[in-house]
Amino acid sequence: MDLSANPFDKEKKAREKSKRTRALVLGLFILALLIFGGIYFCLKTELGSLKTVFAPAKPEKEATPLSPAPVDEVHPALRSKDRNPRLSANWLPYFFREKLVYCDSNYRVHVKTKISESDVAAAGRFSDGMARILLKSKDKIQGNEYIDESGKIVIAPDANREYAGPFSEGLACILDAHSHKVGFIDKKGKQAIPFLFYVTETASGVGVQKPQQLENCIFAEGLAPVYNGKANAADLTPCCGFIDHRGKFVIPPNFIEAFPFVEKRAQVCVRDNSQRRRRWGFIDSKGKMQVKATYMEVQSYSQGLAAVLDYLGKWGYIDLNGNYVIPAKFYDALPFSEGFAAVAITKDDKPQWGYIRKNGEWLADAQFERAESFFNGEARASNGYDEKSKKSKVEFRITKRGKIEKYADGLLPFDVSNLQILDDDNLEPSSAN
Numbered sequence: 216m217d218l219s220a221n222p223f224d225k226e227k228k229a230r231e232k233s234k235r236t237r238a239l240v241l242g243l244f245i246l247a248l249l250i251f252g253g254i255y256f257c258l259k260t261e262l263g264s265l266k267t268v269f270a271p272a273k274p275e276k277e278a279t280p281l282s283p284a285p286v287d288e289v290h291p292a293l294r295s296k297d298r299n300p301r302l303s304a305n306w307l308p309y310f311f312r313e314k315l316v317y318c319d320s321n322y323r324v325h326v327k328t329k330i331s332e333s334d335v336a337a338a339g340r341f342s343d344g345m346a347r348i349l350l351k352s353k354d355k356i357q358g359n360e361y362i363d364e365s366g367k368i369v370i371a372p373d374a375n376r377e378y379a380g381p382f383s384e385g386l387a388c389i390l391d392a393h394s395h396k397v398g399f400i401d402k403k404g405k406q407a408i409p410f411l412f413y414v415t416e417t418a419s420g421v422g423v424q425k426p427q428q429l430e431n432c433i434f435a436e437g438l439a440p441v442y443n444g445k446a447n448a449a450d451l452t453p454c455c456g457f458i459d460h461r462g463k464f465v466i467p468p469n470f471i472e473a474f475p476f477v478e479k480r481a482q483v484c485v486r487d488n489s490q491r492r493r494r495w496g497f498i499d500s501k502g503k504m505q506v507k508a509t510y511m512e513v514q515s516y517s518q519g520l521a522a523v524l525d526y527l528g529k530w531g532y533i534d535l536n537g538n539y540v541i542p543a544k545f546y547d548a549l550p551f552s553e554g555f556a557a558v559a560i561t562k563d564d565k566p567q568w569g570y571i572r573k574n575g576e577w578l579a580d581a582q583f584e585r586a587e588s589f590f591n592g593e594a595r596a597s598n599g600y601d602e603k604s605k606k607s608k609v610e611f612r613i614t615k616r617g618k619i620e621k622y623a624d625g626l627l628p629f630d631v632s633n634l635q636i637l638d639d640d641n642l643e644p645s646s647a648n
Contacts, residue, residue: 284308284315284338291515291550292435292475293342293381298591301325303364305591308338308346315348317341317366320591328366343382345369345402361387361404370404383475384434386460390414397432397441399462408462412441415454415472431474436500438465440473440481451486451493457502466502478516480505480535497521497537506537517550520573530558541575549588553615557586557594568596570613578617589615595622 286308295304300319303326309318310332317326330348337349347359350372358372359379377395380388386399391410398410415428433439437459444454456468471493472484480497485508487494496508497516512524520532520540531543532551546566547559554573559566560581569581570589583596585607592615599608612622 282310284310284332284335286338286340289340289342289381290431290433290475290477291517292433292477293340293383303341303344303346306341308340310335317346326362326364326366328362330362330368339381343385343402345382345387347379347381347387361402369402370400373404378429380429380432383439384437384460386434386439388429388432388439390429397429399439407460408458411462412443412458413445413454415442415445433475434460435475435477436479438476438481438500440475443468451491453486455483457481466498469502474515476500478519478535480516480521482513482515482521483508495523505535506533514548514550517552518554518573520551520556522548522550522556532556540573541571549586552588552590553592555589555594555615557588557596559586570594570617578615579613579619583611589613 284307293304295302298305298320300306300321300323303317306317306319306325309316309322311324313332315328315330315332315335315338316324318324326346334350335348336351339347339349341364344364345361347361349359358374358376360368360372361370361379361382363369375392376389377392378388378390379400382402385401386407389398389400389410390396391398394410395414396410397412397414398406399408401407432441438457440455441458442454443456443464444452451471453469453471455470455473456464457466457473459465470483470485474482479499481500482495483498484493484495486492487508494508495510495513496504497506497513499505506521509526510523511526511528514522516535519534522530523533523543524530525543527543529543530545530548531539532541532548534540544560545558546561547568549557551573555570555578556573557568558571558581559568561567562581566584567581568583568586570578570586572578579596584598584600586596587594594613595610596613597607597610600606601608610622612620614620
């Protein structure tokens with residue numbers, strides 16, 4: 216008998232061998248799981264990519280257009296000299312998602328309102344921190360409401376106001392619907408200057424519509440032109456002067472007509488006693504004539520120059536002292552803006568517009584039927600204007616370098632995700648929601 220062979224040792228060795236076998240099998244099983252799991256994951260990812268590639272493309276989200284709103288023009292005294300896009304005077308009205316908004320030249324939205332596109336007849340530019348909105352007729356009542364730079368309505372429409380003008384120096388001209396006289400309100404809508412003044416019956420010798428005169432009844436350099444009587448075309452009665460914020464005449468009503476101050480000059484109309492005709496010149500804020508009234512027509516100063524019409528029927532440009540800088544040789548002319556002015560000459564008995572520099576040299580030759588002043592670095596001109604549709608067949612964009620490009624008018628294709636809304640707190644652009 217072999218006593219060295221202990222049965223307990225044999226049993227122990229058998230258990231250890233079985234344990235090692237089980238561990239090996241388990242390890243191989245886990246390894247197999249990892250390998251097959253990795254293969255499955257790779258195949259699933261690859262199949263997913265192929266599914267994405269061959270899947271039918273989803274239709275792109277329809278762009279929400281940003282369309283220009285009908286905007287009324289403002290007197291040069293209300294325009295901002297600084298083109299800083301943060302200044303509200305440089306914002307223009309648009310419709311976005313059927314609501315009225317105000318954007319800068321980069322189409323960033325600064326003001327959002329709750330005013331519906333269907334309610335707006337015309338949207339005024341901001342002046343003195345306020346913008347007036349002309350509402351469409353509702354229940355036979357049509358009127359202006361005012362919003363501030365937050366887009367909130369601060370002065371509601373009033374049926375007693377036949378007309379409401381733009382704000383300047385804290386006041387806005389109001390025409391009373393009952394007395395048909397002119398006064399002024401403050402930014403809270405309260406009466407600041409009583410209804411004491413008149414709307415003239417004539418202007419430049421012809422009938423005048425009330426809004427045309429009242430648009431110029433604004434404060435500039437502390438003074439506003441008003442009438443203390445109704446002008447008479449027969450005897451050219453002087454009845455226009457300038458009042459202060461209290462409604463008191465500072466410059467007596469010795470003029471037939473007058474316009475607000477721009478660049479420390481105001482255009483005024485007086486009677487030429489020798490020929491009993493109207494003649495235009497410029498005064499300073501003390502009422503002293505700085506440019507003798509010898510012109511048939513004049514325009515407000517802009518960038519140190521004013522367009523004037525001489526007795527031969529030609530337009531030219533004078534400086535603040537009345538000296539010609541650009542000779543009178545044009546059929547028509549617009550004020551200078553951003554260093555350039557639109558002027559017209561006659562070709563084949565038809566006016567053709569182009570653009571000149573301040574030294575009188577041409578930036579773009581006269582070749583357009585219509586032309587607008589430069590704004591935000593460019594000007595627009597057009598040919599083939601149709602009176603029925605009130606549209607031009609071809610529109611152009613003119614740059615400050617004289618480059619002429621065809622301009623595609625209409626809706627601006629801005630997607631909601633791309634249109635920038637400026638945060639009211641820090642004025643940093645962020646995506647629209």
